[in-house]
Amino acid sequence: MTPQLVDEFLSSADFRTKKPRTQSDYRRWALRFAKEFADDPARIFEDPRSRGEVNAWRDDWSHSPKQYDYAGTVVTVILNWARDAGKIREHHCDRLRKVYSSDRAEILWTPADIEAFNSKAPRWVRRILAAAVETGLRPGDLIGLNRSQVETTKAGRRLTVRTNKRGRIAAIPVTPRLASLIDETPRDRLLILANSQGRPLTEERASKAVTEWRRAAGLSDDLRLYDARGTAATRLLRAGLTLSQIAAHMGWSLDHASKVIEKYAAVSPEESDAVLSLLAHMDTRG
Structure with a gap:
């Protein structure tokens, strides 16, 4: 049996x-694979039709191209x-289609987009997107945001978060919008983000909720929670971080960070002059 x-x-x-990190990731996906095909003998993967069944299973993660691709990678490794x-x-699961593109600048x-999204989404989902666009954190880190990570500084407040992917400490200035998000969180709740019942979110649920209400708002299918980064x-540039600090926080190269910000300025006329001026100032400082 599988x-x-x-x-x-x-x-x-x-x-x-x-x-160890690869083992942990592989084990998680391998067990999901085993659960999906629990009633099937391993020899079903000798049948060409099994490729379609594996892809149908992967569709459960179509909201997250990285997870969709990773599910296929682990299946191929196991069957190889x-x-x-x-x-x-x-087996017939070699070279399963990949959909993730690393350059989403x-x-x-x-x-x-945010205004249209907020006009449709319920408050708990609006808070997810708001936290994403104010912090730049990945969905897996967003769901763990809590009051204990908020520190007082001379200039105001900041969030200090150890990120899951790199294990680094990210120091994020608390912008006015983020301050409202934190201050509006019920006093008896540690986590800043929660589902409609006030319970903790999973990364998958947070991403799917944003996707669901993005569709309801009639926005591009390309937009995902991750793209709020x-x-x-x-x-973060406007909040006082340098380009190098932003690049380090996002896990980007300086060139990519600059490219993303320039693109945002181009599609946001109300912010373009101020943002491009800040970028130019960063360039002159090296």
Whole structure:
């Protein structure tokens, strides 16, 4: 059965020699794969039709191109191992289609997009997008934002967050919009973001909620929660961070950070002069 095949892969030398972070990611997706095909023998993957079944399963993560792609990557790794180990004769899940594009500088939440989104979305979903465009944090870090991360500074307040992806400390200035978000959080709740019942969000639920209400607002299918990071880069520039600080916070190169901010200025006329002036000032400072 497929779960047994997955268990054998997770006990294999191929798996044990991978880095701890990779093992953790692979195990999570391998167990999801095993659960989906729990009632199926491993030999079903020798059937060409299994490719379509795997892609149908991956569609559960179509809201997140990275997760959609990663699900396929792990399935291919498992089935390649199974074929090489003689567990199956062949499989049809090589080179599964990938949809993630690493350069999304052209895709941004403009002020008009945000206004349209907010006109349709319920308050708890509006708060998710607001936090994203004010902090630039990835969805996995957004859902963990809490009051204990707020610090008082000479200039006001800041959020200090250890990011999941790189394990770095991100110091984020609390902008007026972010301050409102924090201050409006019920006093008896530690987490700043929550679902409609006031309960903790998962990364998947937060992303899907934004996608659902983006559709309701009639906005581009290209827009995702993750793309709020480009808008946030511009707001962080205006809040006093240098281009190098923004690039480090986002995990971008300086060139990419500049490109994203310039693109935002081009599609946001009301902010273009101030933003481009700040960018030019950063360039002269090196």
